[in-house]
Amino acid sequence: MSKYRLFWPAAALVALLLVNLWLSPSFFAIQIRDGHLYGTLIDILRFGAPLILVALGMTLVVATGGIDLSVGSVVAIGAAVACSQISTLTDQNAAGGVFGALGISLVLCLVLGLCNGFLVSVIGIQPIIATLILMVAGRGLAQLVTGGQIITVDSDPFRVLGGGYWFGLPAPILIALGMVAATALVVRRSALGLLVESVGGNPEASRLAGVRARGLLTLVYVFCGLCAGLAGLMISSNVSSADGNNAGLWIELDAILAVVIGGTLLSGGRFSLGGTVLGALLIQTLSTTVYTVGVPPESTLLVKALVVTVVCLVQSPAFRARLRRRKKPPAPAPADHEPKVEVPA
Numbered sequence: 001m002s003k004y005r006l007f008w009p010a011a012a013l014v015a016l017l018l019v020n021l022w023l024s025p026s027f028f029a030i031q032i033r034d035g036h037l038y039g040t041l042i043d044i045l046r047f048g049a050p051l052i053l054v055a056l057g058m059t060l061v062v063a064t065g066g067i068d069l070s071v072g073s074v075v076a077i078g079a080a081v082a083c084s085q086i087s088t089l090t091d092q093n094a095a096g097g098v099f100g101a102l103g104i105s106l107v108l109c110l111v112l113g114l115c116n117g118f119l120v121s122v123i124g125i126q127p128i129i130a131t132l133i134l135m136v137a138g139r140g141l142a143q144l145v146t147g148g149q150i151i152t153v154d155s156d157p158f159r160v161l162g163g164g165y166w167f168g169l170p171a172p173i174l175i176a177l178g179m180v181a182a183t184a185l186v187v188r189r190s191a192l193g194l195l196v197e198s199v200g201g202n203p204e205a206s207r208l209a210g211v212r213a214r215g216l217l218t219l220v221y222v223f224c225g226l227c228a229g230l231a232g233l234m235i236s237s238n239v240s241s242a243d244g245n246n247a248g249l250w251i252e253l254d255a256i257l258a259v260v261i262g263g264t265l266l267s268g269g270r271f272s273l274g275g276t277v278l279g280a281l282l283i284q285t286l287s288t289t290v291y292t293v294g295v296p297p298e299s300t301l302l303v304k305a306l307v308v309t310v311v312c313l314v315q316s317p318a319f320r321a322r323l324r325r326r327k328k329p330p331a332p333a334p335a336d337h338e339p340k341v342e343v344p345a
Contacts, residue, residue: 113225
Protein backbone atom coordinates (compact mmCIF):
# COMPACT_ATOMS: atom_id res chain seq x y z
CA MET A 1 0.00 0.00 0.00
CA SER A 2 2.85 2.39 0.78
CA LYS A 3 3.85 2.47 -2.90
CA TYR A 4 0.72 4.48 -3.72
CA ARG A 5 1.37 8.20 -3.89
CA LEU A 6 -1.50 9.26 -1.64
CA PHE A 7 -1.04 6.51 0.95
CA TRP A 8 1.03 8.47 3.47
CA PRO A 9 -1.04 11.72 3.37
CA ALA A 10 -4.20 9.64 3.77
CA ALA A 11 -2.62 7.66 6.62
CA ALA A 12 -1.59 10.89 8.37
CA LEU A 13 -5.10 12.30 7.98
CA VAL A 14 -6.67 9.13 9.41
CA ALA A 15 -4.19 9.19 12.31
CA LEU A 16 -5.08 12.81 13.10
CA LEU A 17 -8.78 12.02 13.00
CA LEU A 18 -8.26 9.08 15.38
CA VAL A 19 -6.27 11.30 17.75
CA ASN A 20 -9.13 13.78 17.76
CA LEU A 21 -11.59 10.96 18.38
CA TRP A 22 -9.50 9.85 21.36
CA LEU A 23 -9.40 13.39 22.73
CA SER A 24 -13.07 14.08 22.06
CA PRO A 25 -15.40 11.03 21.74
CA SER A 26 -18.03 13.18 20.01
CA PHE A 27 -15.60 14.28 17.31
CA PHE A 28 -17.32 12.26 14.55
CA ALA A 29 -20.84 13.20 15.69
CA ILE A 30 -22.88 14.96 13.00
CA GLN A 31 -26.22 16.54 13.87
CA ILE A 32 -29.08 17.77 11.72
CA ARG A 33 -30.63 21.07 12.79
CA ASP A 34 -33.28 22.72 10.66
CA GLY A 35 -32.24 20.49 7.78
CA HIS A 36 -28.57 21.55 8.00
CA LEU A 37 -25.59 19.38 8.91
CA TYR A 38 -23.50 20.41 11.92
CA GLY A 39 -20.43 18.84 13.52
CA THR A 40 -16.67 19.08 13.82
CA LEU A 41 -16.07 17.22 10.57
CA ILE A 42 -18.42 19.61 8.75
CA ASP A 43 -16.53 22.55 10.29
CA ILE A 44 -13.21 21.14 9.06
CA LEU A 45 -14.58 20.94 5.54
CA ARG A 46 -16.16 24.40 5.70
CA PHE A 47 -13.15 26.23 7.13
CA GLY A 48 -10.83 24.25 4.85
CA ALA A 49 -12.73 25.27 1.71
CA PRO A 50 -10.79 28.56 1.15
CA LEU A 51 -7.48 26.71 1.55
CA ILE A 52 -8.65 24.06 -0.95
CA LEU A 53 -9.41 26.79 -3.47
CA VAL A 54 -6.08 28.58 -3.03
CA ALA A 55 -4.18 25.26 -3.15
CA LEU A 56 -6.10 24.27 -6.30
CA GLY A 57 -4.78 27.26 -8.21
CA MET A 58 -1.33 26.84 -6.68
CA THR A 59 -1.21 23.23 -7.91
CA LEU A 60 -1.39 24.19 -11.57
CA VAL A 61 1.16 26.97 -11.07
CA VAL A 62 3.58 24.58 -9.35
CA ALA A 63 2.97 22.00 -12.11
CA THR A 64 4.48 24.49 -14.58
CA GLY A 65 7.59 24.79 -12.41
CA GLY A 66 6.51 28.12 -10.89
CA ILE A 67 5.14 29.35 -7.59
CA ASP A 68 2.73 32.10 -6.56
CA LEU A 69 3.55 33.86 -3.30
CA SER A 70 0.94 36.58 -3.86
CA VAL A 71 -2.21 34.51 -3.27
CA GLY A 72 -2.52 35.73 0.34
CA SER A 73 -2.45 39.34 -0.80
CA VAL A 74 -4.95 38.59 -3.57
CA VAL A 75 -7.24 37.06 -0.92
CA ALA A 76 -7.01 40.31 1.08
CA ILE A 77 -7.59 42.48 -2.01
CA GLY A 78 -10.62 40.47 -3.13
CA ALA A 79 -12.18 40.69 0.31
CA ALA A 80 -11.39 44.41 0.67
CA VAL A 81 -12.84 45.39 -2.71
CA ALA A 82 -16.02 43.36 -2.26
CA CYS A 83 -16.73 44.67 1.24
CA SER A 84 -15.89 48.27 0.33
CA GLN A 85 -18.28 48.11 -2.64
CA ILE A 86 -21.07 46.52 -0.61
CA SER A 87 -20.62 49.03 2.22
CA THR A 88 -21.37 51.89 -0.21
CA LEU A 89 -24.69 50.39 -1.31
CA THR A 90 -27.85 52.11 -0.18
CA ASP A 91 -29.46 48.71 0.37
CA GLN A 92 -26.83 46.08 1.25
CA ASN A 93 -29.40 43.31 0.81
CA ALA A 94 -29.99 44.19 -2.85
CA ALA A 95 -28.89 41.11 -4.81
CA GLY A 96 -27.97 43.12 -7.92
CA GLY A 97 -25.61 45.42 -6.03
CA VAL A 98 -23.99 42.53 -4.14
CA PHE A 99 -23.42 40.51 -7.32
CA GLY A 100 -21.95 43.60 -8.98
CA ALA A 101 -19.52 44.03 -6.08
CA LEU A 102 -18.52 40.36 -6.25
CA GLY A 103 -18.00 40.65 -10.00
CA ILE A 104 -15.76 43.71 -9.63
CA SER A 105 -13.71 41.90 -6.98
CA LEU A 106 -13.23 38.75 -9.06
CA VAL A 107 -12.35 40.72 -12.22
CA LEU A 108 -9.68 42.61 -10.26
CA CYS A 109 -8.27 39.30 -8.98
CA LEU A 110 -8.17 38.00 -12.55
CA VAL A 111 -6.24 41.11 -13.60
CA LEU A 112 -3.76 40.59 -10.76
CA GLY A 113 -3.24 36.99 -11.88
CA LEU A 114 -2.78 38.25 -15.43
CA CYS A 115 -0.07 40.64 -14.21
CA ASN A 116 1.76 37.75 -12.54
CA GLY A 117 1.48 35.66 -15.70
CA PHE A 118 2.72 38.54 -17.87
CA LEU A 119 5.77 39.10 -15.67
CA VAL A 120 6.64 35.39 -15.70
CA SER A 121 5.84 34.34 -19.26
CA VAL A 122 6.50 37.49 -21.29
CA ILE A 123 9.03 39.50 -19.29
CA GLY A 124 10.78 36.36 -18.09
CA ILE A 125 11.08 37.23 -14.39
CA GLN A 126 11.47 34.24 -12.09
CA PRO A 127 8.08 33.28 -10.58
CA ILE A 128 9.22 33.66 -6.97
CA ILE A 129 10.40 37.22 -7.67
CA ALA A 130 7.45 38.22 -9.86
CA THR A 131 4.88 37.10 -7.34
CA LEU A 132 6.89 38.44 -4.40
CA ILE A 133 6.33 41.94 -5.84
CA LEU A 134 2.56 41.53 -5.69
CA MET A 135 2.81 39.79 -2.32
CA VAL A 136 4.31 42.95 -0.81
CA ALA A 137 2.43 45.54 -2.85
CA GLY A 138 -0.91 43.71 -2.69
CA ARG A 139 -1.10 43.80 1.09
CA GLY A 140 -0.54 47.56 0.95
CA LEU A 141 -3.18 47.88 -1.78
CA ALA A 142 -5.70 46.00 0.37
CA GLN A 143 -5.05 48.34 3.30
CA LEU A 144 -5.35 51.31 0.93
CA VAL A 145 -8.80 50.09 -0.19
CA THR A 146 -9.98 49.61 3.39
CA GLY A 147 -8.30 52.79 4.62
CA GLY A 148 -6.40 50.78 7.21
CA GLN A 149 -9.68 49.91 8.94
CA ILE A 150 -11.80 46.77 9.20
CA ILE A 151 -14.81 47.22 6.92
CA THR A 152 -17.95 45.52 8.22
CA VAL A 153 -21.03 44.83 6.13
CA ASP A 154 -24.54 43.62 6.88
CA SER A 155 -25.68 41.83 3.75
CA ASP A 156 -27.69 38.63 3.71
CA PRO A 157 -26.87 37.71 0.06
CA PHE A 158 -23.15 38.19 0.73
CA ARG A 159 -23.31 36.19 3.98
CA VAL A 160 -24.59 33.14 2.09
CA LEU A 161 -21.28 32.76 0.25
CA GLY A 162 -19.31 31.93 3.41
CA GLY A 163 -21.90 31.07 6.04
CA GLY A 164 -24.95 29.90 4.09
CA TYR A 165 -26.27 26.40 3.43
CA TRP A 166 -27.28 24.76 0.17
CA PHE A 167 -28.94 21.33 0.16
CA GLY A 168 -28.13 20.94 3.86
CA LEU A 169 -24.40 21.50 3.43
CA PRO A 170 -22.39 24.70 3.98
CA ALA A 171 -22.10 26.68 0.76
CA PRO A 172 -18.25 26.92 0.90
CA ILE A 173 -17.99 23.10 0.76
CA LEU A 174 -20.18 22.88 -2.33
CA ILE A 175 -18.34 25.76 -4.05
CA ALA A 176 -14.94 24.19 -3.37
CA LEU A 177 -16.11 20.75 -4.54
CA GLY A 178 -17.58 22.32 -7.66
CA MET A 179 -14.35 24.13 -8.49
CA VAL A 180 -12.27 20.99 -7.91
CA ALA A 181 -14.61 18.86 -10.04
CA ALA A 182 -14.70 21.42 -12.87
CA THR A 183 -10.91 21.79 -12.84
CA ALA A 184 -10.36 18.03 -12.81
CA LEU A 185 -12.80 17.64 -15.69
CA VAL A 186 -11.00 20.26 -17.78
CA VAL A 187 -7.40 19.21 -17.11
CA ARG A 188 -7.92 15.44 -17.09
CA ARG A 189 -10.51 15.08 -19.84
CA SER A 190 -8.61 17.25 -22.28
CA ALA A 191 -5.00 17.74 -23.31
CA LEU A 192 -4.67 20.83 -21.09
CA GLY A 193 -3.33 18.92 -18.08
CA LEU A 194 -0.77 17.10 -20.21
CA LEU A 195 0.36 20.39 -21.77
CA VAL A 196 0.74 21.99 -18.34
CA GLU A 197 2.86 19.06 -17.17
CA SER A 198 4.94 19.15 -20.35
CA VAL A 199 5.72 22.85 -19.86
CA GLY A 200 6.75 22.17 -16.26
CA GLY A 201 8.71 19.02 -17.06
CA ASN A 202 10.73 20.24 -20.04
CA PRO A 203 9.97 23.77 -21.32
CA GLU A 204 12.46 23.58 -24.19
CA ALA A 205 11.10 20.28 -25.50
CA SER A 206 7.57 21.64 -25.21
CA ARG A 207 8.53 24.72 -27.23
CA LEU A 208 10.13 22.59 -29.94
CA ALA A 209 6.97 20.44 -30.02
CA GLY A 210 4.88 23.53 -30.72
CA VAL A 211 3.33 24.05 -27.28
CA ARG A 212 2.51 27.70 -26.59
CA ALA A 213 4.13 27.92 -23.19
CA ARG A 214 3.50 31.65 -22.73
CA GLY A 215 -0.24 31.32 -23.08
CA LEU A 216 -0.35 28.33 -20.74
CA LEU A 217 1.74 30.05 -18.09
CA THR A 218 -0.45 33.14 -18.22
CA LEU A 219 -3.59 31.01 -18.03
CA VAL A 220 -2.52 29.13 -14.88
CA TYR A 221 -1.60 32.37 -13.07
CA VAL A 222 -4.96 33.90 -14.03
CA PHE A 223 -6.71 30.79 -12.71
CA CYS A 224 -4.68 30.99 -9.51
CA GLY A 225 -5.77 34.62 -9.07
CA LEU A 226 -9.41 33.64 -9.58
CA CYS A 227 -9.19 30.88 -6.95
CA ALA A 228 -7.54 33.24 -4.46
CA GLY A 229 -10.16 35.91 -5.07
CA LEU A 230 -12.98 33.43 -4.53
CA ALA A 231 -11.32 32.27 -1.31
CA GLY A 232 -11.11 35.88 -0.17
CA LEU A 233 -14.83 36.34 -0.74
CA MET A 234 -15.53 33.22 1.33
CA ILE A 235 -13.36 34.37 4.21
CA SER A 236 -14.80 37.89 4.31
CA SER A 237 -18.35 36.62 3.89
CA ASN A 238 -17.96 34.24 6.84
CA VAL A 239 -17.12 37.13 9.18
CA SER A 240 -19.03 39.84 7.27
CA SER A 241 -15.96 42.04 7.24
CA ALA A 242 -12.68 42.69 5.45
CA ASP A 243 -9.35 43.10 7.20
CA GLY A 244 -6.66 44.14 4.74
CA ASN A 245 -3.89 43.39 7.22
CA ASN A 246 -4.84 39.88 8.38
CA ALA A 247 -7.12 38.39 5.70
CA GLY A 248 -5.34 35.51 4.00
CA LEU A 249 -2.21 35.95 6.12
CA TRP A 250 0.18 32.97 5.62
CA ILE A 251 -2.38 31.13 3.48
CA GLU A 252 0.18 30.99 0.64
CA LEU A 253 2.45 28.84 2.84
CA ASP A 254 -0.39 26.51 3.79
CA ALA A 255 -1.30 26.20 0.11
CA ILE A 256 2.27 25.31 -0.86
CA LEU A 257 2.40 22.74 1.95
CA ALA A 258 -0.89 21.22 0.78
CA VAL A 259 0.47 20.96 -2.76
CA VAL A 260 3.71 19.33 -1.60
CA ILE A 261 1.95 16.90 0.75
CA GLY A 262 -0.37 15.96 -2.10
CA GLY A 263 2.54 14.72 -4.20
CA THR A 264 2.93 17.56 -6.72
CA LEU A 265 6.57 18.11 -7.61
CA LEU A 266 7.90 21.59 -6.82
CA SER A 267 10.17 21.24 -9.85
CA GLY A 268 7.08 20.89 -12.06
CA GLY A 269 6.02 18.25 -14.54
CA ARG A 270 3.52 16.37 -12.38
CA PHE A 271 0.49 17.34 -10.31
CA SER A 272 -2.32 15.69 -8.39
CA LEU A 273 -5.56 17.56 -7.68
CA GLY A 274 -6.83 14.80 -5.37
CA GLY A 275 -3.57 14.89 -3.43
CA THR A 276 -3.86 18.67 -3.05
CA VAL A 277 -7.37 18.37 -1.60
CA LEU A 278 -6.09 15.69 0.77
CA GLY A 279 -3.17 17.90 1.81
CA ALA A 280 -5.46 20.88 2.45
CA LEU A 281 -7.77 18.76 4.60
CA LEU A 282 -4.75 17.42 6.49
CA ILE A 283 -3.56 20.94 7.31
CA GLN A 284 -7.04 22.09 8.35
CA THR A 285 -7.47 18.98 10.54
CA LEU A 286 -4.08 19.67 12.07
CA SER A 287 -5.17 23.22 12.93
CA THR A 288 -8.31 21.86 14.57
CA THR A 289 -6.24 19.32 16.51
CA VAL A 290 -3.88 22.01 17.76
CA TYR A 291 -6.79 24.04 19.10
CA THR A 292 -8.41 20.90 20.58
CA VAL A 293 -5.25 19.91 22.43
CA GLY A 294 -4.95 23.44 23.81
CA VAL A 295 -1.60 24.39 22.37
CA PRO A 296 -0.83 28.08 23.09
CA PRO A 297 -1.54 30.29 20.05
CA GLU A 298 2.07 31.46 19.89
CA SER A 299 3.23 27.86 19.40
CA THR A 300 0.65 26.87 16.78
CA LEU A 301 2.84 27.54 13.75
CA LEU A 302 5.75 25.63 15.31
CA VAL A 303 3.60 22.56 15.97
CA LYS A 304 2.18 22.66 12.44
CA ALA A 305 5.68 22.94 10.98
CA LEU A 306 6.92 19.93 13.00
CA VAL A 307 3.99 17.71 12.01
CA VAL A 308 4.20 18.68 8.34
CA THR A 309 7.94 18.00 8.39
CA VAL A 310 7.35 14.51 9.77
CA VAL A 311 4.69 13.82 7.12
CA CYS A 312 6.98 14.99 4.31
CA LEU A 313 9.88 12.89 5.62
CA VAL A 314 7.76 9.74 5.92
CA GLN A 315 6.41 10.43 2.42
CA SER A 316 9.93 10.66 0.97
CA PRO A 317 11.08 7.37 -0.65
CA ALA A 318 14.76 8.26 -0.06
CA PHE A 319 14.14 8.81 3.67
CA ARG A 320 12.24 5.52 4.01
CA ALA A 321 14.97 3.66 2.13
CA ARG A 322 17.60 5.05 4.49
CA LEU A 323 15.57 3.96 7.52
CA ARG A 324 15.20 0.45 6.09
CA ARG A 325 18.95 0.20 5.55
CA ARG A 326 19.62 1.14 9.16
CA LYS A 327 17.12 -1.40 10.47
CA LYS A 328 18.47 -4.20 8.29
CA PRO A 329 20.42 -6.68 10.48
CA PRO A 330 24.07 -7.31 9.56
CA ALA A 331 24.70 -10.24 7.24
CA PRO A 332 25.93 -13.38 9.08
CA ALA A 333 29.52 -14.43 8.57
CA PRO A 334 29.92 -17.23 5.99
CA ALA A 335 30.19 -20.68 7.57
CA ASP A 336 33.40 -22.57 7.09
CA HIS A 337 32.30 -25.86 5.49
CA GLU A 338 35.76 -27.00 4.41
CA PRO A 339 36.99 -30.01 6.47
CA LYS A 340 40.06 -29.53 8.48
CA VAL A 341 43.11 -31.31 7.10
CA GLU A 342 45.25 -33.11 9.62
CA VAL A 343 48.94 -32.98 8.92
CA PRO A 344 50.72 -36.30 9.74
CA ALA A 345 53.63 -36.07 12.15
